[in-house]
Amino acid sequence: MTNRCLLAALLLLPSALSVAAEDVKAVVARKISADYPSLEAIYRDLHAHPELSFMETRTAALLAQELRTAGYEVTEQVGNTGVVAVLRNGPGPTVMIRGDMDALPMTEKTGLPYAATGTTKTLTGTDSPAMHACAHDMHVTGLIGTARMLMALKDRWSGTLVLIGQPAEEIGAGAVAMLRDGLYTRFPHPDYVLALHVGDAEAGTVRYVSGPTYANVDSLDITVRGVGGHGARPHSTRDPVVLASQIVLALQTIVSRELVPGTPAVVTVGAINGGTKHNIIPDEVKLQLTLRSYDDAVADQLVGSIRRICEHLARAAGVPEDRLPVVAAFGSRTPVTVNDPVLTQRLTAVFREWLPPERVLAGEAATYGEDFSHYSRTPRKVPACIFWIGGSDPAVITAARASGQLLPSNHSPHFAPLPEPTIKTGVTTLTAAALDLLAKK
Missing domain, CATH: 3.40.630.10 (Zn peptidases)
Structure with a gap:
């Protein structure tokens, strides 16, 4: 050619x-x-x-x-x-x-x-x-x-x-x-x-x-346990409704006060259930949470912080050691x-x-x-x-x-x-x- x-x-x-x-x-x-x-x-x-x-x-x-x-x-x-x-x-x-x-x-x-x-x-x-x-x-x-x-x-x-x-x-x-x-x-x-x-x-x-x-997705079930009793005698109980409410609010500080500013993360309480009647303080309240993050270390930190907050708020409320909150994973993490x-x-x-x-x-x-x-x-x-x-x-x-x-x-x-x-x-x-x-x- x-x-x-x-x-x-x-x-x-x-x-x-x-x-x-x-x-x-x-x-x-x-x-x-x-x-x-x-x-x-x-x-x-x-x-x-x-x-x-x-x-x-x-x-x-x-x-x-x-x-x-x-x-x-x-x-x-x-x-x-x-x-x-x-x-x-x-x-x-x-x-x-x-x-x-x-x-x-x-x-x-x-x-x-x-x-x-x-x-x-x-x-x-x-x-x-x-x-x-x-x-x-x-x-x-x-x-x-x-x-x-x-x-x-x-x-x-x-x-x-x-x-x-x-x-x-x-x-x-x-x-x-x-x-x-x-x-x-x-x-x-x-x-x-x-x-x-x-x-x-x-x-x-x-x-x-x-x-x-x-994101990483973790689902947690928290059983907030207390000592129930009559609604007219709250001083004779350890009220899990009040404790659960404190926990919900305290969890909102994890992202704002425990993570480096700008770190993407979500802590959402999707369900809170407890009690049966107006004048009965129940023995327990159940919370359901979803956690979201883009880093495995952050995901682990979220779970650890939630366990710590639940445990120490319960102690501060006078909950007996054998009635501290139970924090359990629901299923495995979606990475x-x-x-x-x-x-x-x-x-x-x-x-x-x-x-x-x-x-x-x-x-x-x-x-x-x-x-x-x-x-x-x-x-x-x-x-x-x-x-x-x-x-x-x-x-x-x-x-x-x-x-x-x-x-x-x-x-x-x-x-x-x-x-x-x-x-x-x-x-x-x-x-x-x-x-x-x-x-x-």
């Missing part, structure tokens, strides 16, 4: 690569549009039939069937009701994508034609209302759409894809259950772990956070979720290539809990990233702002993602991320 021909070929190469890149985006856009009626039908079905934590049998069966139909090797009942689908497609890294499946025990008030009605069973066998108020139905739908897309684009990537339907995220137990059941030993061990979460931002937008993204900075930067650049750049925005860390954190806290420290997809109707956002009312958000009985832009953005971003991480060398 002459130097002139070689130069011409080199000049044409970026253009050819650009056309190829544009072509795959066009292919994805056309397939998403073609698949959308089916995906919306799946979403509506999932939304109308919510299931609670570790009871997601119908949801898991639907997901497993869809993934088998798409051509994946599927295993069910991993970590109780979890689903694992594997697609081996030549040499390369392994990418795992999670979609969580469970709903919340609450009554839906959206008024949608496909709203959940009636009751469903809890893990203990009781009847409870249920609603997909945290968009896990959207997550499952996005996982199915992405599975179809990446199967159709097998010639565009190389490596192994692992898709999981995770149970029990709402109680922080599903990820651990799947890992204990051999998620990283029975199936290909991931080199990257991805997930999305739908929230109350404008539908079709993407938000990302690098580093700590979701802080940390988005790998290098992976997050890489995916952010990908999203800005696939979407209008103004729709890919930096977000803020939230003090929600998310058991996605467990997938990257294993011995091999797998790089992980979870990002947010907006789901709210822009018209609803505008109306809320104009009226000064709050926008329905996750865990609200009125939360209702706008299906089309949310589903399409979810499938597009997960597909784009996987294609980049599994790009042929």
Whole structure:
């Protein structure tokens, strides 16, 4: 080849690569549009039939069937009701994508034609209302759409894809259950772990956070014990109602007076229960707390301070040593979720290539809990990233702002993602991320 021909070929190469890149985006856009009626039908079905934590049998069966139909090797009942689908497609890294499946025990008030009605069973066998108020139905739908897309684009990537339907995220137990059941030993061990979460931002937008993204979550039960008696003779008692009230107020000083100023932390007393009658001083009062932080040492400090305050306030109130408060953890800690900075930067650049750049925005860390954190806290420290997809109707956002009312958000009985832009953005971003991480060398 002459130097002139070689130069011409080199000049044409970026253009050819650009056309190829544009072509795959066009292919994805056309397939998403073609698949959308089916995906919306799946979403509506999932939304109308919510299931609670570790009871997601119908949801898991639907997901497993869809993934088998798409051509994946599927295993069910991993970590109780979890689903694992594997697609081996030549040499390369392994990418795992999670979609969580469970709903919340609450009554839906959206008024949608496909709203959940009636009751469903809890893990203990009781009847409870249920609603997909945290968009896990959207997550499952996005996982199915992405599975179809990446199967159709097998010639565009190389490596192994692992898709999981995770149970029990709402109680922080599903990820651990799947890992204990051999998620990283029975199936290909991931080199990257991805997930999305739908929230109350404008539908079709993407938000990302690098580093700590979701908080440590500790739940504590405190039994404030005293010596009960007649309400007319308080001097003959050690009143646990008064002591519990003092404890609630004293706990508010932990963040303001015991942590370095600016340290993110939350101590919330969510429930206080005690007593039976106007004129009876009870023997005990129960408190329920949630604690949030972004650092394990801070989380430990919060718990230690709460124990100290409860114990010494009780002593100051004259409570006998054998009646001091009992502080007990409710379940295990949901650890802080940390988005790998290098992976997050890489995916952010990908999203800005696939979407209008103004729709890919930096977000803020939230003090929600998310058991996605467990997938990257294993011995091999797998790089992980979870990002947010907006789901709210822009018209609803505008109306809320104009009226000064709050926008329905996750865990609200009125939360209702706008299906089309949310589903399409979810499938597009997960597909784009996987294609980049599994790009042929």
